[in-house]
Amino acid sequence: MSVDPYGMPGGFVVPPMPTSPPPAPPDRLRAAAVALLNLSGLGIGYALVRRWVPAAACWAATIVLLFVALPADADGVPAAALVAYGAFLLLAAAHGAVVGLRTRLARPGSAPTALLLGVLLLAVPAGGVVWYDGAHEEAVQRALLDRLHRADDLVTAAGRERFETARPDYRTALEVYRDLAVDHSGSRAARQVPDRMKTYYATVGAAYGHQDYCAAIEPLTYLRTVPRTMPKEQLGTLTRWPDDRLATSLYECGAAGLAGGGADWVTRFGDLLTTFPRSEPAGKVVPAVDAAVQKARKAVDGGAPCTAVADLRDLDSRITDLARTAGDAAADLGKAADQAGRSGDSGEYACGIDEYHRGDFAAAQKTMEEFAAGNKGDGNVARAKKVAIAAEVAQTLPAAGKKLPTTDSGGSISVTVENDSPDDITVLYTGPVTGSFTLKGCGDCKSYTLADTLIKGFKPCADSGRDYPRRTLDLPVGTTYFVHKPHGDSTTTPASDTVSLQSGYIYTECAYTTRALGSGY
Secondary structure, three states: OOEOOOOOEOOOOOOOOOOOOOOOOOOHHHHHHHHHHHHOOOOHHHHHOOOHHHHHHHHHHHHHHHHHHOOOOOOOOOHHHHHHHHHHHHHHHHHHHHHHHOOOOOOOOOHHHHHHHHHHHOHHHHHHHHHHHHHHHHHHHHHHHHHHHHHHHHHHHHOOOOHHHHHHHHHHHHHHHHHHHHHOOOOHHHHHHHHHHHHHHHHHOHHHHOOOHHHHHHHHHHHOOHHHOOOHHHHHHHHHHHHHHHHHHHHHHHHHHHHHOOOOHHHHHHHHHHHOOOOOHHHHHHHHHHHHHHHHHHHOOOOOHHHHHHHHHHHHHHHHHHHOOOHHHHHHHHHHHHHHHHHHHHHHHHHHHHHHHOOOHHHHHHHHHHHHHHOOOOOOHHHHHHHHHHHHHHHHOHHHHOOOOOOOOOOOEEEEEEEOOOOOEEEEEEOOOOEEEEEOOOOOOOOEOHHHHHOOOOOOOOOOOOOOOEEEEEEOOEEEEEEEEEOOOOOOEOEEEEEEEOOOOOEEEEEOOEOOOOOOO
16 A cells, blocks of 8 residues: 555645635726725725735825824815825725735625725715815814904004004004905905904094094094005995094194194195095184184284284295195185285384383394384384384493383484594484484594593594584483494494483584404504
């Protein structure tokens, strides 16, 4: 009896056990089922054909995607991650189809059942996409609402600052509102923008509500530029909201400056008449200017006429500037400027009298000389000339300024004035009467030194052989003050004399000049 190598009687040979199931006949339906199951991203197709390594790769890829995508935020899933995951699923489906073509399924063994399961499981990624889109949209809405609230907080904080400081924050907030309204018009945040704009306008223009009109001008001017940025449907009636307020602020600020002596009222009124020429506040400009002119005119007769004259001069200049850009109001403003100018000219007389009374004789002289030169037809010109002479005398002899000169002339006492000076001189005198005249210079005479005048017995005009230029005056009784003002060298000093005139006497007054230190002929 023979024995086979494996110890089996009869010589039969037993083949070794196979290491894997034999290949199944090709089945396209099964291949489609495995591919479809892999498209779910769960790796079930690989599990049914017992390919655990690729199945684990599918699970790992899905876990990584979930880690990147969750929790859903406004930024969403990076496009690169979605492309990579989609490519991976397509590769897994293609590879699963190749494997499933000749590999029997574990469970369910039926290819149609597996195919149906694959179709059903496609709802998992599809449902996930729908859920994620909703979660992402909610995240976007919340992010937009957060932007809205941050802009609101910025406006609130800016409202506590001066507009010049807060302007950049207001602009930033406005850019956010515009972006929400234009680029995210369907969002919940965008639907709240119109109400936020009402708060925005009220906050920016808050100074107007506090009646701080000058401070309100710049922010209200800024608000008029907002419609260039925001769609008008988002603003509604706010488009015209700043106009009346700005017109009122320009008027009130200008009127306050006009009443208080400020310098910017011309700019305020000019902007009002240019920007809102038909507004109610614009109609108040001319009456306000007229009232200021009348107030200054009345002040000329008050306790500070010189201040009133300066105000009238200033009004004349500023009203003239305003009239250049005042449009329809230019003619009326021109009349107000003319009245201010004329009143300032005539008011110089009262100013000069006030300066004289206050002892500011140099200013009084200058004012009265200007008044007399510029207002030749005025009834006060004659006396103004007298006051100018008296003021000049009083600068040398202050006692001469104790009384205001009159326009009287003549008298019963003869006073002869001679010129013992080489220069022409102007003789100024004031007292009961006031006047002046000029004497020609004495050709043979000279100016005296201070030492000459100190010599005992010094007596000018004493040379009997010399024909001194002279003039005789008729003056009334009383004290008369004389000043002899030379026309020549400015270093010579005017001589002066105070004479108490009495009846029954004939007086001779000698005019001479004294050289200042270091001067001479």
